[in-house]
Amino acid sequence: MGGEYRVGLIIPLQEEYEAVEEVFTRLGDFKAGGHSYYRFQAPGADVKIVAMISFDMGLPSTAEAAQRLIGEFGVSLLAVIGIAGALDDDLKYGDVVVAQEVQAYANTGKAVPSADGEGIDVRTGVAAWRPSAELVDFIRNFRNRDGTRHRHREWRDAARRRMLDAGADPGGDGPDYVVGTLASGDIVSASEKFKEFLLSKSHKYTAVEMEAAGAALAAYRHGDTDLLVVRGISDRAGSDKGERDRQLDREGRPKWRRHATRNAAELLAALLGSPDFPWKERPPQAEPPPQAHPRTTSLLVAPVVLPGVPLSAGQGHAQQSPSASSADEPDADQHIEAERTTPHSGHHLPHPYEPPVRRPARRARFDHDGHDTDDHDHDADDDGW
Numbered sequence: 001m002g003g004e005y006r007v008g009l010i011i012p013l014q015e016e017y018e019a020v021e022e023v024f025t026r027l028g029d030f031k032a033g034g035h036s037y038y039r040f041q042a043p044g045a046d047v048k049i050v051a052m053i054s055f056d057m058g059l060p061s062t063a064e065a066a067q068r069l070i071g072e073f074g075v076s077l078l079a080v081i082g083i084a085g086a087l088d089d090d091l092k093y094g095d096v097v098v099a100q101e102v103q104a105y106a107n108t109g110k111a112v113p114s115a116d117g118e119g120i121d122v123r124t125g126v127a128a129w130r131p132s133a134e135l136v137d138f139i140r141n142f143r144n145r146d147g148t149r150h151r152h153r154e155w156r157d158a159a160r161r162r163m164l165d166a167g168a169d170p171g172g173d174g175p176d177y178v179v180g181t182l183a184s185g186d187i188v189s190a191s192e193k194f195k196e197f198l199l200s201k202s203h204k205y206t207a208v209e210m211e212a213a214g215a216a217l218a219a220y221r222h223g224d225t226d227l228l229v230v231r232g233i234s235d236r237a238g239s240d241k242g243e244r245d246r247q248l249d250r251e252g253r254p255k256w257r258r259h260a261t262r263n264a265a266e267l268l269a270a271l272l273g274s275p276d277f278p279w280k281e282r283p284p285q286a287e288p289p290p291q292a293h294p295r296t297t298s299l300l301v302a303p304v305v306l307p308g309v310p311l312s313a314g315q316g317h318a319q320q321s322p323s324a325s326s327a328d329e330p331d332a333d334q335h336i337e338a339e340r341t342t343p344h345s346g347h348h349l350p351h352p353y354e355p356p357v358r359r360p361a362r363r364a365r366f367d368h369d370g371h372d373t374d375d376h377d378h379d380a381d382d383d384g385w
Contacts, residue, residue, distance in 0.1 A: 006279065007272065008069030009040070009051040010062055010080045012211050015254070017053050019261040020081060023269050024049065032072060045273035050075065054211070058186045059104070062214030070222050076280050078219050079228045081268055083260045084182065084207035085189050085237025087199060092233070093244075093256050094163055094175035096264050097207045098271075099229035100136045101181040103128045104213035105201055126201060129216035131227045134278040140179050142271065151270045152177075159263045166249040168259050175263055180206025182229060184213035189237035208237050226280040230268045232260025 011017045020040070027039035027048075040049040050073050054061040062080070069075055084097055091097070107127035111120045130136070143152040159175050181204040189195060189208045198205055212229045219227040234256040235241040249255040271277065 003074055005039075005048045005050040005073045005075050007042075007047060007049040007077045007079055008066070008073060008075035009049050010065050010069070010078065010211065010215055011051055011053045012057055012062070012080075012082050013055065014053065015257065016082045016261050017051075019258070019265045020051065022262065023265040033068070035068060042269055042272040045275075047272050049079075049272075057188075057210045059184070059211065059214035060186075062211040063218055064214075066215040066218030070218060070225055075225065077226045077228060078215050079230065079268060079272075080212050080215050081230055081261070081264055082209065082211065082232070083234040083257055083264070084209040084231035085235045085241065086207050086233045087183065087195060087205045087237060088178075088180065088207070091178065091207065092171050092174040093235075094159065094168065094170040094259050094263050095233045096175065096177040096260075096267050097182065097231050097233065098139050098177055098179050098267070099131070099182045099212060099227075099231075100139070100179045101128055101130045101204075102184050102212045102216040102227070102229060103181060103202065103205070104185060104217075105183045105198060106185050106187075124201075127213070127217075129213070129220050129227065132278070132280055135226055135228065135280070136179070138274075138276075138278050139271065142274075143177075147276055148274050151274060155266055155270045159259075159266060162262070163259050166251055166253075166255070166259065168249050168255045170259075177267055178206060180204070182206065182212050182231065183208040184210065184216075186210060188241075190239060190241040192238050195237050207231060207233060224280060228268070228271070230264045230271075232262070232264035234260035 009020070011020055017038075023043070024040040025043060027041055029036060029038045031037070035052065038051040038053075040051055041047060042049065050069060052065045052069060054065050066078055069078065086095075104127045106124040108125040110123045112123060113119075114121050142148045156176060160170060160173075163170050163175070181202065183198050183202070183205045185208075187194070188210070189198070195208075198208060209231050212231075215229070216227055219225045235244045244256050245254060247255040249258065
């Protein structure tokens, strides 16, 4: 099925699916691998979309859906639609946040004694992912460029009319969209203290939600898949969240959740339908190399990364990559990639889309019994590898 669909759309909940069905052209549904999928087309454009409903909030379910959409259908763009809570006081109900960066605000944690010795403090690290620079540039300039500014104006005017007609006044001249950083995690934010905690980790956070980081990790692992996260603002992530969620519009439907999701869906349609949308095409996968004969007597072994660790046949290495960031402190920007090894030998296996490792290597030689016959010193090289 690879190549039929350009977009893999992740829809967390049923109410968000209903907004998508109101905006996009539904082409049907089907089952594959025991899972249900929905086919859509962007209005006014030949853009085929395969969608999956998670029916659950949180990062694990979204990561699983993202892996299926990429692996089963080879989509070049992962999109996530839904609602979010505002962390930026300038945002209004019904505004839409498009992510220029997604941060998992509780990627790792460390429990330490509290200052008074009576409890514990949990310090969490951050992992961050970004869409391609071309996609971020396109979104930032969507309202300004000659080829797309009319699309922005039409989206904004239609959203405002619909909200006012339903008794959901967005305030000011809203709604509009902003490009910002999303805080993503498995916690529903309905507390002022939790908002303070999030903003203490990064002043850049625009909104908080519960799915984007799962999709972002999957897109990162498949380095040629781009990421587009579009979230409508339905609350302020504080103690009034429950009250806001219960408010109904003139049609008896959840006032802010409904219109936030609808605004996000219509903006996503406007973006995808643009003739100059920066699609990131996936290259064809090469055939796997033939397996070496069991009696092969030559093997390339990459030096280990850590100084002072002996190098021997069967040892692998870790690799650092600037594509994803992780840190123990809130605003750290170091980028890491987890190592991948075979279950038995420990040899490093590059990701299928990972660039080749540019490191010196030595050739170790073995006799037929598997013993190293080389007199080469197996300690780490002088350059630290």
